[in-house]
Amino acid sequence: xxxxxxxVLAWNQWPLTQRCLDSxxxxxxxxxxxxxxxxxxxxxxxxxxxxxxxxIRTLRLPENLGFVRGMNAGIAAARADDDIVLLNDDLAFxxxxxxxRLRDAAYATPDTGIxxxxxxxxxxxxxxxxxxxxxxxxxxxxxQTESGRLEHDIAQFSDTRRVQGIAFALAYIRxxxxxxxxxxxxxxxxxxxxxxxxxxxxxxxxxxxxxxAVTLRHDQHGSTQDDGGFRKRLWQASRAxxxxxxxxxxxxxxxxxxxxxxxTRFPPAYAQLARTVLRRLDARGLRMAYQPVAAExxxxxxxxxxxxxxxxxPQTPDAALVCAPAHHFDKAHGRFRVGLGFxxxxxxxxxxxxxxxxxxxxxxxxxxQAEAFRAAGTRAPIHVxxxxxxxxxxxxxxxxxxNPHGHFVFVAVAEELARDAPDLLVxxxxxxxxxxxxxxxxxxxRPGQDAVPVTEALAPLLAHASAxxxxxxxxxxxxxxxxxxLLAAGDAYVSARRGGGWDxxxxxxxxxxxxxxxxxxxxxxxxxxxxxxAVAPSRLIEAPAHAxxxxxxxxxxxxxxxxxxxxxxxxxxxxxxxxxxxxxAAQHDLDTTADKLIEHLEHGGTLAQAPARPRPHRxxxxxxxxSGQLVVLGMHRSGTSGxxxxxxxxxxxxxxxxxxxxxxxxxxxxxxxxxxxxACLARLAGAGGDWAHxxxxxxxxxxxxxxxxxxxxxxxxxxxxxxxxxxxxLCLLARELLPLLTRPVFVHVVRDPHxxxxxxxxxxxxxxxxxxxxxxxYTRAAFAASRGWQRVLVDYAQLIADPVGTATHLHAxxxxxxxxxxxxxxxxxxxxxxxxxxxxxxxxxxxTDELSSAQRELLAAxxxxxxxxxxxxxxxxxxxxxxxxxxxxxRAGG
Amino acid sequence: MNETPALDIDAARIAxxxxxxxxxxxxxxxVAARIAxVxxxxxxxxxxxxxxxxxxDAGNAADDAAALLLLGYGAHAQGDLSDxxxxxxxxxxxxxx
Numbered sequence: 009x010x011x012x013x014x015x016v017l018a019w020n021q022w023p024l025t026q027r028c029l030d031s032x033x034x035x036x037x038x039x040x041x042x043x044x045x046x047x048x049x050x051x052x053x054x055x056x057x058x059x060x061x062x063x064i065r066t067l068r069l070p071e072n073l074g075f076v077r078g079m080n081a082g083i084a085a086a087r088a089d090d091d092i093v094l095l096n097d098d099l100a101f102x103x104x105x106x107x108x109r110l111r112d113a114a115y116a117t118p119d120t121g122i123x124x125x126x127x128x129x130x131x132x133x134x135x136x137x138x139x140x141x142x143x144x145x146x147x148x149x150x151x152q153t154e155s156g157r158l159e160h161d162i163a164q165f166s167d168t169r170r171v172q173g174i175a176f177a178l179a180y181i182r183x184x185x186x187x188x189x190x191x192x193x194x195x196x197x198x199x200x201x202x203x204x205x206x207x208x209x210x211x212x213x214x215x216x217x218x219x220x221a222v223t224l225r226h227d228q229h230g231s232t233q234d235d236g237g238f239r240k241r242l243w244q245a246s247r248a249x250x251x252x253x254x255x256x257x258x259x260x261x262x263x264x265x266x267x268x269x270x271x272t273r274f275p276p277a278y279a280q281l282a283r284t285v286l287r288r289l290d291a292r293g294l295r296m297a298y299q300p301v302a303a304e305x306x307x308x309x310x311x312x313x314x315x316x317x318x319x320x321x322p323q324t325p326d327a328a329l330v331c332a333p334a335h336h337f338d339k340a341h342g343r344f345r346v347g348l349g350f351x352x353x354x355x356x357x358x359x360x361x362x363x364x365x366x367x368x369x370x371x372x373x374x375x376x377q378a379e380a381f382r383a384a385g386t387r388a389p390i391h392v393x394x395x396x397x398x399x400x401x402x403x404x405x406x407x408x409x410x411n412p413h414g415h416f417v418f419v420a421v422a423e424e425l426a427r428d429a430p431d432l433l434v435x436x437x438x439x440x441x442x443x444x445x446x447x448x449x450x451x452x453x454r455p456g457q458d459a460v461p462v463t464e465a466l467a468p469l470l471a472h473a474s475a476x477x478x479x480x481x482x483x484x485x486x487x488x489x490x491x492x493x494l495l496a497a498g499d500a501y502v503s504a505r506r507g508g509g510w511d512x513x514x515x516x517x518x519x520x521x522x523x524x525x526x527x528x529x530x531x532x533x534x535x536x537x538x539x540x541x542a543v544a545p546s547r548l549i550e551a552p553a554h555a556x557x558x559x560x561x562x563x564x565x566x567x568x569x570x571x572x573x574x575x576x577x578x579x580x581x582x583x584x585x586x587x588x589x590x591x592x593a594a595q596h597d598l599d600t601t602a603d604k605l606i607e608h609l610e611h612g613g614t615l616a617q618a619p620a621r622p623r624p625h626r627x628x629x630x631x632x633x634x635s636g637q638l639v640v641l642g643m644h645r646s647g648t649s650g651x652x653x654x655x656x657x658x659x660x661x662x663x664x665x666x667x668x669x670x671x672x673x674x675x676x677x678x679x680x681x682x683x684x685x686x687a688c689l690a691r692l693a694g695a696g697g698d699w700a701h702x703x704x705x706x707x708x709x710x711x712x713x714x715x716x717x718x719x720x721x722x723x724x725x726x727x728x729x730x731x732x733x734x735x736x737x738l739c740l741l742a743r744e745l746l747p748l749l750t751r752p753v754f755v756h757v758v759r760d761p762h763x764x765x766x767x768x769x770x771x772x773x774x775x776x777x778x779x780x781x782x783x784x785x786y787t788r789a790a791f792a793a794s795r796g797w798q799r800v801l802v803d804y805a806q807l808i809a810d811p812v813g814t815a816t817h818l819h820a821x822x823x824x825x826x827x828x829x830x831x832x833x834x835x836x837x838x839x840x841x842x843x844x845x846x847x848x849x850x851x852x853x854x855x856t857d858e859l860s861s862a863q864r865e866l867l868a869a870x871x872x873x874x875x876x877x878x879x880x881x882x883x884x885x886x887x888x889x890x891x892x893x894x895x896x897x898x899r900a901g902g
Numbered sequence: 903m904n905e906t907p908a909l910d911i912d913a914a915r916i917a918x919x920x921x922x923x924x925x926x927x928x929x930x931x932x933v934a935a936r937i938a939x940v941x942x943x944x945x946x947x948x949x950x951x952x953x954x955x956x957x958x959d960a961g962n963a964a965d966d967a968a969a970l971l972l973l974g975y976g977a978h979a980q981g982d983l984s985d986x987x988x989x990x991x992x993x994x995x996x997x998x999x
Contacts, residue, residue: 160982273977303928303965305978409987450990455976481990483976486983493983 009722010750011039012107012180013086016064017078018097019047022056024227031101033063036712039719040093040107043067043085047078074242075198079176080191089183089635089750096177099127100225108712110180113168113219115746118796119624121185121214122206124174125222126165127152134161137226140171140218142291143203144315145258148251150203154287154400156311159489162408164401166220172291174216176202177226185214187630198242200250207254213622221708262295264326264615265319267342269299271332272313274456276423276488280512281331281348283488284398287312288602293618294609297321301336309487326614329605330367334360334381337367344368344612348393348605350531352427352507353557354548355383364388371608373510374531380508393605395510396598397519401492404521404589408496415446415477416578418571419498419522422462423454426552427507431465432564434478436504438469440568441476447575450498453482495520499582500574503527504543504567506559507551514540515596521589523581525570529560539592541570626796626878627751633826634798635750636660636729637722640679641790642757643783644699644736645767647804651757652679652734653841654807654815657833658822660732663725676841679734681725687717688737691744700774702740702785711744722748730829739790746793753825754794755818758787758870759804761859776858784863788882791875798825801876811842928968929957935971 014037018025025044032042042064046053048071057066067085069078079094086092091114093107103109106125114123127138136159138152152175153159176192179202189209192201206216266289270282282298290296290312298316328342330349334356337347347364348371351357356364361384364370370386371393372378378390411417418437422430430451437449453462463482470478491513495501501517501524508530515535517524524540526532536542545560574581609615638660642648656662656679663681670677689698694710697703725731732755738745742754765779774782800821807814812835819832833841859867869875913927920927933953937945957964970978 274973303962303969305966305969409984409991412991450987455974455978457973459974459976479990481986483974484983484986484989485976485978485980486986487980490983493987497987 009039009719009726009748010089010091010183011041011087012091012093012111012747013082014040014042014093014095014107015079015082015086016042016044016095016097017047017075017082018044018049018053018057019072019078020049020051020053021097022049022051022053025053025097026056028095028097028099028101029057029060029064032095032099033060035101035104035106037107038716041065041087041090043082045069045078045082045085047074048072075176076192076194076196076201080194083186083191091183091747092179092181092186094176094179094181096226098227099178100227102225103223105708105712106222106224108715109221109708110219111715111747112221112711112744113217114180114182115743116168116217117215118626119213119215120217121182121189121209121625122174122216123180124171124216124218125178125224126161126218126220127175127177127224127226128161130225130227135159136161136164137228138175138177139165139220140169140174140216142172143254143258144290145255145262146315146319148247148255149311150200151311154291154312155283155489157309157487157489159487161223162401162490162493163403163405164489165218166403166405167399168217168219168221169400170215170217172210172216173203173206174218176205177228178224179205180219182627184627184630185209185625187632188212188214188625195249196246198239198246200243200246204250204253209625211622213625215625261293261619263293263618265295265297265321266327266329266609266615267297267299267321267325268316269301269328269330269332269336269339269341271300271302271304272298272310273304275333276454276456277510277512278332278349280488280491281395283310283313284598285331285602285605286316288599289606290316292602292606294606294615295319297325299341301330301332301339327609327612329609334364337363337370340367343614344609346371346609346612347388348372350377350510351380351557352509352530353551353554353559354380354508355557356380356386357554357557358384360384361386368612369608371605374534376508376530376533377510391608393608394596394601395512395515396596396601397512397515397593398598399519399593401489402495402516402519403492403593404519404586406492406496406520408493410497411448413446415448416500416575417498418447418449418500418502418525418574419495419517420449420451420502420504421454421494421513422451422458423456424458424507425461425465427505427509427559428462429504429506429562430462431469432562433502433504433567434466434469436564436567437478437571438472438476440571441575443474443476445476445575448477448479449502451478451480452484452494453480455483455485459483492516492520495522498522499578500525502567502571503532504562505529505532506549506561508532508559515592518585519589519593519596521582521585523574523585525567525574527560527562529562539588541574543567543570623878628796628798630751632751633828634753634822636731636827636829637725637749637752638730638732638755638822638827639738639742639745639749639752639794640732640734640755640757641739641742641794642736643739643759643764643786643790645764645771646736646757646759647802647807648734648736648757649676649678649680650804650807650842651755651802651818652732653677654811654818654833654838655679655732655755655830657837657841658815658819658830660730660830661725661728662732662734679732681721681733681735683717683724684721684733684735687714687721688735688741690714690717691741692737699737700772700778700782702782702789706744714741714744715748718745718748730827736786739786739793742790742793746797751826752797753822753827754790754797754799755822756790756794756799756801757804758801761863761867763804765858780859780863784860784866787866787870791880792882795880796878799876800825801870801873807842811838815842923954925954925958926965928972929960929964931968931971932960932964933957935967 046068129135141151143150297319325342327344328340334349365387367388373395422428503526510531526536528542544566546563548558662679667682669680691714695703761783768774768779920930
């Protein structure tokens with residue numbers, strides 16, 4: 009059975025290597041083989057490592073060949089079909105199931121080839137050292153996170169996501185990727201070989217991802233400390249090699265220079281957009297430069313922003329994007345001038361409208377803002393660009409200190425006294441709750457020009473000793489990436505804003521699974537109506553600084569009612585907020601915002617065409633023949649037993665005969681290997697489901713137990729290839745097997761869903777709707793699992809109508825894939841096995857009106873065979889999010 | 903005895919003075935801070951001109967310093983939010999009632 013080779017490179021520093029091995033051996037490495045490459049150590053490593061000889065294999069090199077050649081020696085020593093995991097010896101394995109979670113990510117999509125993980129520095133800081141990063145052509149200073157900032161671990165980047173590159177301190181490399189890309193390039197001694205590898209893989213359509221479910225500890229450069237400048241010299245030499253190969257290509261990859269004109273500190277909402285969107289645009293091929301629209305203290309911690317601020321731009325940039333209050337819009341400096349902004353009122357001030365009219369395009373977050381600009385006479389074209397949530401940072405799993413008394417906490421934020429009405433919020437809160445109720449208001453006063461007026465306005469309200477608890481956090485600046493912790497510290501988010509401007513906390517609260525209370529006005533109107541608890545405005549009033557512009561005065565009674573309601577129904581509302589958070593975030597994703605923004609910038613015609621992307625890699629591209637592992641996939645009652653029996657007659661082994669199941673519903677035999685059947689049953693039960701009620705989630709423990717059981721099954725079968733496995737439940741579980749299979753061939757057996765429904769009704773008394781739903785679920789999961797691998801489709805109706813012809817086609821396909829040891833059975837053998845009487849449920853009426861539209865689409869894709877096409881996109885599966893969790897969470901990160 | 907009432911220091915007055923001295927209002931704040939920091943040294947025209955030149959040369963740094971004064975240290979000095987939350991939930995801090 010195929011496994012993984014865990015290659016640990018050691019060079020002196022035995023205590024580190026020992027810690028690495030001890031922690032590694034305490035994890036679930038199952039069938040993986042550990043290979044320690046001793047890179048010519050001169051300390052006690054060669055002798056000390058002998059104590060581990062019973063658990064690991066050691067490869068001793070005569071001298072230090074460097075990271076690349078040392079790792080390549082390990083790769084060469086690995087079993088031929090194993091996946092490869094490169095490991096630095098300064099890693100500490102702090103997560104028991106790390107390998108299985110990497111496998112989940114590695115096989116979630118067919119084009120994934122390289123997988124990294126989150127890496128933390130040593131405690132107590134627990135800085136996030138690595139979460140997948142990027143390299144830019146300006147100074148080739150590779151960054152290990154998307155921003156390049158050093159951040160504390162707050163569960164950021166905890167999904168599986170695509171990245172430009174990873175550090176090969178830990179790299180899971182799929183064998184089919186290795187087959188295509190080869191080993192590490194020895195032109196690098198150490199350093200830059202990892203980014204080079206990921207970029208070469210990208211050229212081949214192979215994706216690099218970071219498995220956010222895996223976090224390990226990494227003492228960076230622990231293996232080369234105190235080296236008298238040795239590491240620096242290695243780095244410089246490798247950098248020169250990397251520059252020669254990639255610098256010009258990376259530069260040429262940019263489609264043009266876009267000047268972001270905005271702010272990185274104040275106003276906070278615009279600064280947030282600069283921090284989160286600018287880097288996404290750069291990662292998508294726009295060379296981003298940055299210019300502040302007003303004097304500001306530059307914060308160099310964010311590498312992307314700092315780089316953009318340092319960059320030179322052409323005399324007239326290809327595009328300008330002014331992301332700032334609209335009176336700055338007339339500063340736009342570019343061939344195509346775009347503004348992104350919003351106001352607080354039903355009609356923006358005249359000066360704003362005039363400045364906006366100088367733009368080629370005005371982008372606003374919603375229809376309210378568009379109307380506010382139009383009402384003031386803005387003449388530029390106005391388009392809506394929905395502003396999404398940064399899912400890398402904002403989700404329900406963010407850790408934060410919680411109220412020590414267990415009180416229910418409303419979180420609020422005040423930035424401007426008149427706009428945010430914190431005094432109204434506090435006074436309403438005080439009269440809504442009694443002092444003895446376990447509820448608090450946590451009000452964060454944002455540092456800025458209104459911080460003092462806000463705290464002064466609150467002081468008299470908070471002077472009563474018998475009042476309910478209001479806690480004010482003022483004059484406390486914190487890094488913006490910790491924003492989600494403010495929401496995570498509470499149980500609900502409340503805003504009593506008068507202003508209608510875009511409040512990022514509102515949508516972020518929903519993404520963090522917190523009930524939202526907000527004034528139903530402006531940019532929050534539709535959001536709070538659909539997802540939150542709307543506070544009715546009592547009336548529109550003129551804004552203090554802009555006489556002709558109005559905002560909304562929230563009705564205190566309505567606010568009080570919503571506060572009370574959310575508190576009283578806190579358990580119910582908390583549960584529903586949890587249930588909808590992920591779907592909301594997926595629909596309001598900042599990555600989508602970045603994609604749409606680029607489409608808008610393209611409208612100017614000043615950006616070069618996006619470079620053509622390589623065809624996505626498929627495992628079948630490895631060029632190696634199938635190994636003789638046949639996986640029969642088909643819905644229950646679809647004729648999988650018939651096809652399995654046919655394969656057995658061609659010479660495929662289904663397992664020891666005494667262990668093959670025979671049941672009353674299939675007296676001629678199922679060709680199901682009993683231990684395989686038991687493993688599938690246990691896997692579904694372990695997730696709380698069964699064949700008729702497929703579980704929606706894939707608990708890690710259940711997946712791991714299944715893989716362990718299947719290891720024994722596959723080891724038994726591997727004694728005699730070609731072999732076949734057949735179990736209808738494998739449709740749901742095949743993806744989890746992929747790391748254990750060696751260049752398998754999937755044999756899909758399909759049958760008209762009406763016949764399937766008839767058969768299930770007869771055998772199990774299943775309702776037709778239920779049967780159709782199961783057919784859809786099984787079929788989608790099966791074809792999703794086999795996408796990119798060698799596969800063939802057998803139509804049960806054709807098999808019955810023309811057994812010999814179908815068998816001939818199947819045999820020819822398998823032979824073409826490289827399966828050896830199969831022989832075409834003679835006609836009599838086939839006729840004796842494929843008895844038309846097997847087709848017990850014949851359905852005269854196969855009209856599709858019983859099927860849902862998605863089921864009809866699926867059936868059509870099967871019937872015209874488009875479901876086998878390399879570029880087939882299962883749109884319905886994406887809509888219903890029916891893929892396993894690991895696949896569902898994989899998303900582009902730039 | 904006559905007593906000259908103190909003038910209100912408002913934005914318009916600062917802006918007007920800054921214009922006369924050909925510096926930004928924020929630079930003027932920085933000049934004032936530097937003068938206040940060394941009270942023993944007499945403030946004559948020569949010193950004033952020296953301080954004004956220093957501030958003009960300081961460019962953005964003087965602007966930044968003034969921003970710090972205007973917006974408060976919390977706008978620029980950052981601590982971990984979790985520390986702030988722990989502080990705010992410690993006994994008595996920020997609790998009213």
